[in-house]
Amino acid sequence: MAEVRPDEISAILKKQLSGFENEMDIYDVGTVLSVGDGIARVYGLSKVMASELVEFPNNVFGMVLNLDEDSVGCVLFGESTLVKEGDIVKRTKRVASMPVGEAMLGRVITPLGVAIDGKGDIEIEKYSPIERKALGVVQRQPVKEALQTGITAIDAMIPIGRGQRELIIGDRQTGKTAIAIDTIINQKYTHSVEAKNLDIKPVFCIYVAIGQKSSTVAQVVAKLQESGAMEYTTIIAATASDPAPLQFIAPYSGATLGEFFRDSGRHALVIYDDLSKQAAAYRELSLLLRRPPGREAYPGDVFYLHSRLLERASKLNDELGGGSLTALPIIETQQGDVSAYIPTNVISITDGQIYLLGNLFNAGIRPAIDVGISVSRVGGNAQIKAMRKVAGTLKLDLAQYRELESFAKFGSDLDKSTQNTLAKGARLVELLKQGQFAPSPIERQVVSIFLGTNGYLDTISVADVKRFEKEVLEYIEVKYNNIFETIKKEKQLSDGTITLIKKAAEEFLVVFKKNI
Amino acid sequence: MKDHKVSIRYASSFLDSVIENKNLDSASNDMELISNTLEGKNQLNLMLKSPVIKTQVKLSILTEIFKDKVSADSLKFLQFVLEKRREDLLSDISKKFLELKDDYLGIINIEITTAYEFTDEQQEQIRKKFESSLNKIIKLNYIVNKELIGGFIARAADTMYDASIKHQLETLRKRFLSGNVSLN
Numbered sequence: 001m002a003e004v005r006p007d008e009i010s011a012i013l014k015k016q017l018s019g020f021e022n023e024m025d026i027y028d029v030g031t032v033l034s035v036g037d038g039i040a041r042v043y044g045l046s047k048v049m050a051s052e053l054v055e056f057p058n059n060v061f062g063m064v065l066n067l068d069e070d071s072v073g074c075v076l077f078g079e080s081t082l083v084k085e086g087d088i089v090k091r092t093k094r095v096a097s098m099p100v101g102e103a104m105l106g107r108v109i110t111p112l113g114v115a116i117d118g119k120g121d122i123e124i125e126k127y128s129p130i131e132r133k134a135l136g137v138v139q140r141q142p143v144k145e146a147l148q149t150g151i152t153a154i155d156a157m158i159p160i161g162r163g164q165r166e167l168i169i170g171d172r173q174t175g176k177t178a179i180a181i182d183t184i185i186n187q188k189y190t191h192s193v194e195a196k197n198l199d200i201k202p203v204f205c206i207y208v209a210i211g212q213k214s215s216t217v218a219q220v221v222a223k224l225q226e227s228g229a230m231e232y233t234t235i236i237a238a239t240a241s242d243p244a245p246l247q248f249i250a251p252y253s254g255a256t257l258g259e260f261f262r263d264s265g266r267h268a269l270v271i272y273d274d275l276s277k278q279a280a281a282y283r284e285l286s287l288l289l290r291r292p293p294g295r296e297a298y299p300g301d302v303f304y305l306h307s308r309l310l311e312r313a314s315k316l317n318d319e320l321g322g323g324s325l326t327a328l329p330i331i332e333t334q335q336g337d338v339s340a341y342i343p344t345n346v347i348s349i350t351d352g353q354i355y356l357l358g359n360l361f362n363a364g365i366r367p368a369i370d371v372g373i374s375v376s377r378v379g380g381n382a383q384i385k386a387m388r389k390v391a392g393t394l395k396l397d398l399a400q401y402r403e404l405e406s407f408a409k410f411g412s413d414l415d416k417s418t419q420n421t422l423a424k425g426a427r428l429v430e431l432l433k434q435g436q437f438a439p440s441p442i443e444r445q446v447v448s449i450f451l452g453t454n455g456y457l458d459t460i461s462v463a464d465v466k467r468f469e470k471e472v473l474e475y476i477e478v479k480y481n482n483i484f485e486t487i488k489k490e491k492q493l494s495d496g497t498i499t500l501i502k503k504a505a506e507e508f509l510v511v512f513k514k515n516i
Numbered sequence: 517m518k519d520h521k522v523s524i525r526y527a528s529s530f531l532d533s534v535i536e537n538k539n540l541d542s543a544s545n546d547m548e549l550i551s552n553t554l555e556g557k558n559q560l561n562l563m564l565k566s567p568v569i570k571t572q573v574k575l576s577i578l579t580e581i582f583k584d585k586v587s588a589d590s591l592k593f594l595q596f597v598l599e600k601r602r603e604d605l606l607s608d609i610s611k612k613f614l615e616l617k618d619d620y621l622g623i624i625n626i627e628i629t630t631a632y633e634f635t636d637e638q639q640e641q642i643r644k645k646f647e648s649s650l651n652k653i654i655k656l657n658y659i660v661n662k663e664l665i666g667g668f669i670a671r672a673a674d675t676m677y678d679a680s681i682k683h684q685l686e687t688l689r690k691r692f693l694s695g696n697v698s699l700n
Contacts (some may be wrong), residue, residue, distance in 0.1 A: 024679040025687070029671070044674045070520045088676075 018340030028091040032056070033071060035083045038243045039288045042072045042089050051131055053097070055090040058082040062089075063096045063245065066289050074291045075245035077112060094127075098253050100260035101125035105204065108221055108235045111253040113248050116237065117221075128260060130252045134311035141317040145202065147269065147326050150439020151179060151367055153432040156391040156449055157398075158354055158374050161382030162203070162267050163315025163324035167279075167346055169331045169338065170356030173366050176330050178436050179354065180207070180271040181220060183328065185227045186439035187269065198488060203326075204235040204261045206270040208254035211247050211277030214239045227437065247281035255312045258325040262314070265321025270313075274330035276304060279342045296341045306342075307349050352376035366433060371398055382514040385492035386446045393453045394428065401425020420458075429459040430465040443487040444473055447501060450493070456505045460512070468512055475499075475508045523605050527612035530593050531620065539589060544617050546590035550582070551610035565604045574603055624652045626672045630679070631664040646670070 022345075030044030040062060048054065054074055062081050066073030076083065087186045098113035099122065108117035111130075115122050143161035160166045168176045187203040189195055195202070207224075209217045217237045224230045234257060238250035251272045261268035271492055272278070279302055286299035292299050306329075313327035331346050334356065338347065347353055352375045361368035380388070400421050408414065431452045434440065448469050451457060460468050476483055483500050487493065543636065547665045553560050563569055563577065582591060597606055618625060626646060628634075628653040634642070646654050650672065666681035 024677050025683060027676050027678065029675060029676050046674045071523075466642050 009130055014361055027094075030054075030089045032083060032085055032087045032089060032390045033496060034085060035076075035080055037288050038076050038080050038245060039285070040074045040080070040083055040089075041389075042074055043070070045072050045089060045091060048072055050179065051095050051096060053092045053094055054109040055092055056083045057087050063249070065285070066291075075248075075289075076243065077245055078243075080243075085492055088329070092128055095131065096249065097127040097129045099124040099126070099257055100128045100257050104234045104257060105232055106230050106234070108217075109235055110242075111236055111238050111250040113253070117494050128256045130249055130256050131308075132256065132259065132306065132312065135314050135316070139317060139320055140314050141322075143324075143378045145201075145267075145324070146384060146442075147183075147267075148186055148189075148442055149179070149183040150441070151182055152434055152440055152445045152448065153367060153369050153371065154179070154354060155383075155434075155442065155445055156387060157371055157395055158352065158369070158376040159379035159383040159387070160285065160326065160328075160376060161315075161379040162326050163313060164352075164376070164378050164382075165313045165327040165329065165350040166376060166379070167329050167331060167350040168356070169171070169333060169343060169347070169353050171333055171336055171358045172438055174356040174358050174361045175366060175436075176332070176356055177216075177220070177273055179356075179367060180273060180328055180330065180501060181223060182437060182439050183269065184224060184233055184271070185229045185437060187232065188227070189441065190267075191232055194197045201267050202232065203267045203269050204258075205229070206236065206254045206257050207233060207266065208236045208238075208250050208270065208272050210238055210250050210272065210274060211240050211281060212237075212273065213432055214241065223437065244281040248285055249276060251278055251309050255309060255325070255327075257499045258327075259312065261322070262316060262323035262325040265316075265323045267324045269326045269328065272309075272327065272329045274332050275309075275346060276332045276342050279305065298341060302342070303349075304346050306346055310346075310349050341460075351378045364433075371395070384442065386487050386490075387442065387449075389493050390446055390449045390453060394449055397421075397424060397453060401428070412491075424455070424458060426462050427460070427465050428452050430462050431457065431469060433466065443484040446487055446493065447473065447476065447483065450498075450501055451505055454507065456504075459509070464503070471512065472505060474507045475511075476504050480504045519605055519608065522602065523608040524611045524616075525557070526597060526602065526605070526609045527616055530609075531613060531616050534589065535620070537589065539587065540617065542587045543590055546582075546586040547610045547613045547617075549585060550590075550594075551607065551614065553581070554607040554610070555560045561607065564606060571598055571601060571603070572600060578603075613631065618655070622652050623655055624650060624672055625657065626670050627657045627659060628668055628670045629659045629661050629664060629680075630668040631662055631666050633658070633660055634658065634668075642668075642670070 028045060028047055030042040030048070033041040033043050045054065048064050048067070050064060050067055054062050054064060056062055056076070060076055060078035062074035062076045064074050065074055073153040074089070096109065101124070103123045103125065107115055107119065107122060109115055109122070112310060113122070143163045145162040147160045147162045147164070149155055149160060154160065158166070168179055170176050184205045184207060187205055190200050191202045207220065209220070217235065217239060221230070221235060224233055234252050236250055236257070238247040254270045254272060258268040258270040263479070282305055283298050283300065287293060287297065291299045310327055310329060313325045316322055329346060329350065331343050333343055334340065338344065355370045355374045356368045357370045358368070360370065383391070401424070404418055404421055405425070414422070431448060451469070451472065457465055457468065480500055483497055483504070486497050530543070534540050554564070564574060575595060578594055578598065579591065582594065597603060597609065602609070628642065643654055643656060664680040664682045665685070667679045669680050669683070670677040
């Protein structure tokens, strides 16, 4: 074994020390006046900037939020028990920022960019401020590429485009997070070689968990790892046990990381799960900082809190690389009340919402999307032509079904055409049911909706619809695989393809009925 | 927090009036005397802060103490503060007054913490250094703190000039820990 001689070590140390400048350090300081509940009031720091990072003793960092006449209000990112009255606070002269880079992919980090997954330190490429102003009008262009969620009901009727902000809203236990996770898993396809050949750019995902249980976050991580989705995903976790300031900045950290991908011409998807908890954390901070409470005790700038966050989602113009940042904020409602303060705010900020209903969920219609009031205001432009063609009639059929459904409950005699509409609607609803963690590729979605809207399911009982769909798609994959290939490549439904699908469906229908 | 603002208001208005009457020197001596008298938790302080004792009594006590020692203007100011029932802030007001006066005269207070007492020569050197770099009249206060090991820390208002061995060792420690030290 090679020996290390003591004089070698001392030579190295000496070399290091010679490079160490022993000049005077000049820094600005203040004194802690009071501390408690994660808030510190500091006297001094006369030149400090708003949202600057300040350093307390014992390696506790804080962020300046209030600049008052005679004191400065700071929120603490660490234990407030480590800070005492009279302690010296140092300025860092940089606004709160986090490290960004590719090294973050596959990791679980805190909102300040520190790894908490036990996989060691993250190599830091560069820092980016957590609060950044959103881009202006000139730097943007309309949303034009699709972001496939893999959920048929969404991709068909509430399409999401890259650069869009689509709200997922619903009560607890209605499958909000499930939709988000499915969307992340479905982006795996965009990282494949096949997608590259079809000119589909990869989407990098960021999942921001705000105020959730650590066990829930661990479950999400495990699920993403299992599906191989962690490679292109970063999880930013500010769990329920973290101090409110961390929960408050977590979504901004997510946006900063997303902007890193967007600004380098790539595509990113960021999920804020959920913003109601962030608003509650911000309310806590604001009240402790003695800002006046407003409606539901939220401070006056709670709208700006969310609007400046969601405004950062954007699609860049081609000169800037054409990158995009898609945002999927999640809001939890209480007993379906969308007219509460935070839900109305976020609904008005976003480009549409996916509304999830508890009773649909309990009736077994999952994903429990209420198609009637869920909308997407910009995503339609991003839908591929084939999907737009088949989904147009789907929406209409479902709308008619819902209208008649309430009549049918009276049990009155129904004429033939009404019965047909009802039967078709029931089958379409059945068709749109989808299991969790089972995203479906776009070409399959197109074919199954085509079959549903063109009456191929009408002769099958509702209970058999899902089985029929699965089997007919398998049949097509084996015998008419070029249908899928053409839809993928051409992105539209030519007459030739339609004829082929019809032929395949008729062939299979005969086989299927024999086996019943 | 509110008290702080009130003290500034009283102190600055008194400063303005003494500047106008051109008796800044005597007023500042008076304020220094008041501030020193009220320093710490002595009985006088407790008496002033007590809500039980009537303002009239407080006033007569204060007048008794200070009437031969301070100027007429300052005494009048004392009475005014008591009349407005701000006697509990008297100590704060006098301190703020001295701060504002220094500000007005362009004097800057620098607190120098050293590990060992400075020699006169060193004191003169450091005074000259600060005078030339800050371009203000310097008032130095010295504190000895063995924890610094060596060197000194100067604090002028919100700015620290840290040239202590303790801080340098701390910086060195951080550098070694952060792994930014290259071994070649």
